[in-house]
Amino acid sequence: MAGKRVSLASLAGSKVEAVPGASRPELIHVHPNLVAPTPLNPRRAFDETELVELGEDMRNGQLQPCVAVNKTAYLKLYPEHADQLPDTCRYVMAAGERRWRAARQVGLSNIDLMLRHDLTETRVRFLAAVLSENVQRANFNPIEEADGLRAMLELHDGNQAAAARAMGKSKAWFNQRIGLLRLSDEMVQLVLQGELTAFRDMRRYAAMPPDQQYAAWKADQDQPRPSKPTPGSDAGERSEPSEAYTAVYTPNALASAPSPDTQPATDNPPVPGERTQLAPVSVEPDTRRDTAPPKQSTTVPSQPAESGRQPVMFPYHDAVFAAQLLSRKMPPDQLDLLTELLTEQRSRKAAKTV
Incomplete structure (x- = not known):
């Protein structure tokens, strides 16, 4: 009696590849004409001058390879893109279109490609790779980003949490950005032309009815701009923050709190839409920090708050205390968004140093 055949794959503790090594990344060097960008890339704006500068830098070596997949495997995922890819194309890029354009701009004979066969397993996986590099870029247009997120949302049948x-990313991060798709065509043009750049303003206009957005923007432009202090003017003449925007420290923190005017300048560029100075908040004192009743001060405040508490600025100098205040008072979705923005800012700063 013939023995029963046993599949080697059934004996393996993990998935067995149909072709050994097919899922491993592979670094290759090819002519730029053999590569084409995916039509899924939402990024459309590329500065020609910057491309030339990048291309000249790449002559000395490409620090980061482009990420691509085989054209045949790609068309199994997206057969509708067959007419959009040139006949000479053998590889389709998931990330690195800017580097590819720069190489073509200056006539480089080859570029570095990292072949990622695993990216063609599902449409979701490939699109996530396309979007992930773009959302980390400081100069990625918010409208282009929202268009890319819409494609991801469609793959998840409108489920923002799954997308x-x-x-x-968090659902709050996703919701904040895809909401820009509610901007009218006129407002989209303002963003693309660089006339509307603050992310918080884009969100505010997007929450309005489409036929009211442009009129609201025009009205905002007609408002007089606050005058900047002239050099040599007395910084002490600036108006103090109102009581509604004060924070309350424990006595120990109050004694060491520096004036906002003495805060050191930072070289970090602001994230699009972030506030350049964090607005002070009103919170209750943290009684857990005090083990003994505070001593009465013999100094009478020059401008005491009506509530009897001395107003001081937000604790910019104390990250731990600031985090405690925010975690106690900020809504969870906004706290998630703040965490995402700070993480992105650090990633962008790190990318500029590479």
């Missing part, structure tokens, strides 16, 4: 998880 956000596929990108490793």
Whole structure:
């Protein structure tokens, strides 16, 4: 009696590849004409001058390879893109279109490609790779970003939480950005032309009815701009923050709190839409920090708050205390968004140093 055949794959503790090594990344060097960008890339604006500068830098070596997949495997995922890819194309890029354009701009004979066969397993996986590099860029246009997120949302049947998880982001982060799709055509043009750049303003206009957005923007432009202090003017003449925007420290923190005017300048560029100075908040004192009743001060405040508490600025100098205040008072979705923005700012700063 013939013995029963046993599949080697059934004996393996993990998935067995149909072709050994097919899922491993592979670094290759190819002519730029053999590569084409995916039509899924939402980024459309590329500065020609910057491309030339990048291309000249790449003559000395490409520090980061482009990420691509085989054209045949790509068309199995997206057969509708067959007419959009040139016949000479053998590889389709998931990330690195700017580097590819720069190489073509200056006539480089080859570029570095990292072949990622695993990216063609599902549409979600490939699109996540396309979007992940773009969302980390400081100069990625918010409208282009929202268009890319819409494609991811469609792959998840409109489920924002699932779409956000596929990108490793929070639902709040996803919701804030895809909401820009509610901007009218006139407002979209303002963003693309660089006339509307603050992310918080984009969100505010997007929350309005489409036929009211442009009129609201025009009205905001007609408002007089606050005058900047002239050099040599007395900084002490600036108006103090109102009581509604004060924070209350424990006595120990109050004694060491520096004036806002003495805060050191930072070289970090602001994230699009972030506030350049964090607005002070009103919180209750943290009684857990005090083990003994505070001593009465013999100094009478020059401008005491009506509530009897001395107003002081937000604790910019104390990250731990600031985090405690925010975690206690800020809504969870806004706290998630703040964490995302700070993480992105650090990533962008790190990318500029590479």
